[in-house]
Amino acid sequence: MTATRRDDVPTRGVSRAGSRRRTAGAxxxxxxxxxxxxxxxxxxxxxxxxxxxxxxxxxxxAGFDYQIGGSYPxxxxxxxxxxxxxxxxxxxxxxICYVNAFQVQPGERSxxxxxxxxxxxxxxxxxxxxxxxxxxxxxxxxxxxRAAARVNRWIDGCARKxxxxxxPDNYDSYTRSRHLLTAADATAFMRLLTGHAHARExxxxxxxxxxxxxxxxTAGLDFAVTEECGQYDECEVxxxxxxxxxxxxxxTDRGLRRALARxxxxxxxxxxxxxxSTPDAPGYVRKxx
Numbered sequence: 001m002t003a004t005r006r007d008d009v010p011t012r013g014v015s016r017a018g019s020r021r022r023t024a025g026a027x028x029x030x031x032x033x034x035x036x037x038x039x040x041x042x043x044x045x046x047x048x049x050x051x052x053x054x055x056x057x058x059x060x061x062a063g064f065d066y067q068i069g070g071s072y073p074x075x076x077x078x079x080x081x082x083x084x085x086x087x088x089x090x091x092x093x094x095x096i097c098y099v100n101a102f103q104v105q106p107g108e109r110s111x112x113x114x115x116x117x118x119x120x121x122x123x124x125x126x127x128x129x130x131x132x133x134x135x136x137x138x139x140x141x142x143x144x145x146r147a148a149a150r151v152n153r154w155i156d157g158c159a160r161k162x163x164x165x166x167x168p169d170n171y172d173s174y175t176r177s178r179h180l181l182t183a184a185d186a187t188a189f190m191r192l193l194t195g196h197a198h199a200r201e202x203x204x205x206x207x208x209x210x211x212x213x214x215x216x217x218t219a220g221l222d223f224a225v226t227e228e229c230g231q232y233d234e235c236e237v238x239x240x241x242x243x244x245x246x247x248x249x250x251x252t253d254r255g256l257r258r259a260l261a262r263x264x265x266x267x268x269x270x271x272x273x274x275x276x277s278t279p280d281a282p283g284y285v286r287k288x289x
Contacts, residue, residue, distance in 0.1 A: 055201045056164050057245060058094050058223055064268035065286065066249040068098045069276035075286070080247055080268055082167055082225065085154055089162045096205060096225065096247070097158035101151045101168035101193060102186070103133040112136075116147050118180060128176050135173045138189040139181055148192035155193065159200035166197050167225045172209040183212060187219045194220030205247070210234045213241035227251070230259025230269070239267060249276075256287060 062079035071087040081089075082096040089095035104112055118126040118137040125134045138144045151168070158166050171190060174181035186209075194204045198220065205225040206216060213224075223245035229235035230250050238246045247268040250256040256271040263269065273285035 053203075055198060055203045055222075056094070057203055058096070058165065058205075058247065058268070060244050060268070061266055062094070062268050063288070064247045064249075064270045066247075066270060066272050066276055067278075070278040072278050077288075082247070083163075085158055089164075094165070095163045096165045096167050097155075097161070097163035097202075098167050098169065099151065099154050099158070100133075100170060101154075102138070102170035102173040102189070103128055103131070103135055106132050109134060112150075113146070116143060118177060120178060120180065126177055126180060128170070128173065133170075135177055135181070136189075137181075138185050141188075144185070144189045144192060148189060148196070151193060152196040155197050155200060155202065159197075159202055163202065165203035165205055165222070166193075167205045167207055168193050169207050171207050171212065183215070187212065187215050190219040190221070194222075206238075206242075210237040213237055216241055223247070225249075228255050230257075230263065231255030233258070235259060235263045235267060239263065253287075256289075260289065 058080050063075075063077040064080045065074050065078045065082075067074075067081055067083045067087070069084075071083050071090070074081055074090050074093060078090075078093065080094045080096065082098055083089070084098045089097075104117065109117070116137055118135040118139070120126055127134050136147050138147055155166055168190065171186055174183055174186045197204045203222040204220065205223050206213065206219070206221040207225050208227055210229075212219070222242075224238040224242050224247070226234065226238055226246060226248045228250055229238060229246070229248050231252060231254065235246070235248065238248075244266045248259055248263075248270075250259055250269065250271045251274050253271065256269070259267070259269045269288070271285060271287035273283050275281070275283060277284045279286075
C-alpha cells in the first residue's frame with residue numbers, strides 16, 4: 001500500500017474510552033433536554049428523513065459489549081457489539097463499527113493533507129491534548145467535503161465487512177477547537193458522513209455530545225452511543241432524543257449502578273474497563289449488573 005493511501009489503513013481505536021468528559025455542563029444539558037423535547041421524541045429515526053429505512057436500527061434494551069480495544073467472543077446474552085473498523089463483525093449480532101471521524105490519530109498525521117488539519121492563527125496544529133490527536137479542519141464546505149471523502153472510505157470498509165452501523169467518534173471536537181470550529185460545522189460534517197453511511201445501508205450512532213441531540217435530524221443520526229451517561233446524569237437526554245435507542249458504556253461501578261437504577265429496564269448498558277481491553281488483559285472488566 002502506497003503512502004498516499006495510508007488513510008485507508010485500519011487503525012485500532014484502542015484506549016479511546018471516556019477518560020475525558022464530553023459534557024458541556026449543567027446549563028447546556030438542561031438546554032439539550034428542553035430542545036429535545038420541543039423537537040419531538042419517539043421517532044427512533046432521523047427526523048429529516050421520512051422515507052422507509054434501508055438499514056437496520058439496533059434493538060432496544062439488548063445485551064451490549066463495547067469491544068473497540070480488541071474483539072473477542074461476546075458473552076452469552078449479548079446482542080449488540082461495537083468494534084473498531086479494523087476488526088470484523090461478530091456473527092449473528094448487531095454490529096457497530098467504530099471510526100475516529102473528527103480527529104486524526106497520531107500515527108496518521110502524515111497521511112492527511114496539511115490543510116485539512118486545523119491550525120490556529122499562528123499556523124500551529126490544534127490538538128486534542130488528551131489523545132495527542134490533531135483536529136480535522138471542517139470549517140468550510142470544501143474542506144468538509146474533502147475530509148468526508150476520506151472518512152467515507154472507512155465507512156465503505158465497515159459496510160463491506162458486514163457491519164450494521166457506524167459510530168463516528170469525536171463529534172464534539174469543535175468544543176476543543178479554540179473557537180475555530182462551531183457546532184454548525186460539526187453538524188454539517190456529520191451529515192456528509194450519515195448520508196454516505198445510509199446509502200451503504202448503515203445506521204449511524206451519535207457518539208456523546210448531549211448538547212447536539214436536538215440537531216439529530218439535521219445531522220441524520222439514528223441512535224446514540226454514550227460513554228458514562230449514568231455517571232454524569234445524561235441518559236435522559238439521549239433516551240428522549242432517540243426513543244431509548246441508546247447503548248451506553250460505563251467505566252466505574254458507581255456509574256453502572258446509577259445507569260441501571262433508572263435506565264436498566266430501557267437502555268443497553270455495560271460496564272467496561274477504561275482501556276476497553278480484551279479478556280486476556282490483566283485490567284479487563286465487563287459487568288452488566
